Amino acid sequence: MKALKTNIIAFVLLLSCTLSAQLQYNDADVNFENMMYVRAARQYESMVRKGDKSKHVLQRLGDSYFYNTNMKNAAKWYAVLFSKYENVLDPEYIFRYVHALQGTGDYVLSKAIMKIYKQKLEKSGFTVEQLKDNDEKMDELLNRQPQFYVSNLSINTSVSDFGTTYYKDKIVFSSSRDSLKLETRVYEWNRQPYLDFFVADANDLGFDLDNVVSFSSILNTRYHEAGATFSPEGDVMYFTRNNFTNQNLGRDKDGVNHLKIYTSELKNGKWTEATEVSFNSENYSVGQPAMSPDGSKLYFVSDMPSSLGGTDIYVVDVDDSGNFSTPRNLGPAINTSAREMFPFVTEEKLYFASDGHLGFGGLDVFESEFGNDGFGLPNNLGKPLNSNKDDFAYIVNESTQRGYFSSNRAGGKGDDDIYSFRRMEETCEQTVKGSIVRTANAQPIVNVEVALCAEDGTPLANTVTDPYGAFHFDMTLDCESNYVIKTKKEGFKSGQGNLETSKEKDLENNVALEMTKELNKLIVQEDGVLKIKIDNIYFDVNKSEIRPDAAQELNKIVEVMKEYPNMVIKIEAHTDSRGSDRYNETLSDKRAKATGNYIVSQGIEDNRIESAIGYGEKQLLNQCANGVKCSQEEHNLNRRSEFIIVKLN
Incomplete structure (x- = not known):
């Protein structure tokens, strides 16, 4: 499983690894530091077979597979690493081990690992929803009803095809298919050709693409190009490319080649030579641009020093002259200590991929609604759109609820594949039950009068608590609505609790209320x-x-x-x-x-x-x-x- 991280991490945000090289492993470490993970993994495995099971070798062996999204082998070697060095490992390795297990579908063991190391994670400050004690939330996610029909596209190849974006009435995407080169150049990360832009027609049904051709001989170069977005008029393009000058890769003081965002204009039917945006840096990566529908904001991904984790989503304002404001981090509502990537914005929502929020393993796609107070709580889009592999680069037409995403899931045609989807329309209803206890001692209170009211106070239903202090209402509640539950009993202070229903269909809300004596x-x-x-x-x-x-x-x-x-x-x-x-x-x-x-x-x-x-x-x-x-x-x-x-x- 070479997977998305082959392209997401290698191409779209090539992050530097921070483990220090040691002289006795010089050749393998050089390959690892240069992100030649296939070659490095073979060398580290050879060391293990010869008896070297040091922390350094086992970490890098697991990481070589993890960064190449070979989760089966990553989980295997992280297990050996934990068996020998669990007390001296950084919390980030707990995160990687959990993700590797989820990537193999072993949710039972991954949840057990989360529980075992919960306290260590809390003390470390490495905070991601994925690693919290959340059995109930994980079970709910696993049992959630599907909302999508998905289909593998006919244009996928045996190598990487991913990262679709809308361009007028066409779809632009990135691929390693290398169809126009006389001499194939191989990227050592995953032994595949470098990525270029291609463009295709969307057929009338919207479920497939055809007529694939190279997007631009001017913009496609001998290194990686991917992660494109266009201005509302379609005459300005922003995209990600390796940092290079004069056909040579540019590197920072540590020898790392970072990524940059470039822009090009369509003039006289041809794209101009690409130029850098002002917020690029020689010391960190920026990439995966996504323009807002009105063209006023450009979202992107970076590992700049202000990032909360591996990669965060940022935004800049774009003025009428194409100038940019100072980048702003979207903050902890969206970004975690792990990776947030591949933003896509509509007038209603932000969509992005993350392995820090609660998911099935690897990258999952999430949606977050725009609100007056910022972004809402990210919602995992569930199966079958998300899987235990990497799922990312989600784009959608909100009016038709059709779109595309990318995944390296089992059953595809190659490495990363492009999938089309249609999101189902459904009614959304929920129920509510609860319990009432005495504030002083948590003992249940019997015969409490309980009233369910609309947000404006209009009574909807009434009931009383049983000998165990429990109550329930037979009526159903609308999703994404606000309700008030009022309580009354002689000798106690009357009270109430607010209930805000979520988007989850058929969810049973459980409301715990307390009442205090007049004392x-x-x-x-x-x-x-x-x-x-x-x-x-x-x-x-x-x-x-x-x-x-x-x-x-x-x-x-x-x-x-x-x-x-x-x-x-x-x-x-x-x-x-x-x-x-x-x-x-x-x-x-x-x-x-x-x-x-x-x-x-x-x-x-x-x-x-x-x-x-x-x-x-x-x-x-x-x-x-x-x-x-x-x-x-x-x-x-x-x-x-x-x-x-x-x-x-």
């Missing part, structure tokens, strides 16, 4: 701090003993803490400014500790009182400091005990 009116928020608010407690002059009237108020604290068995508080005692500062601090501290001791004596565990400290006159609530004449009422305002909630649940 919770004692819990207030002051200046952003949660407190238990009771009437002030008083002490005899110069005393710290708890008086009966103070005990009556403190019993309210005890009652609230018993209602919330996980609640932790801290006690602060304060005085007015009369008396010396030191005396006031000492007296208030005694009173704070006496207050805490009383609460513990009433059955509250002492570890639920984090601290009991007297602050004297350090935290006055008004101007009545030393030497300021104040009334008795003003001084009384500063004489107080406060019960601050440190932990509620």
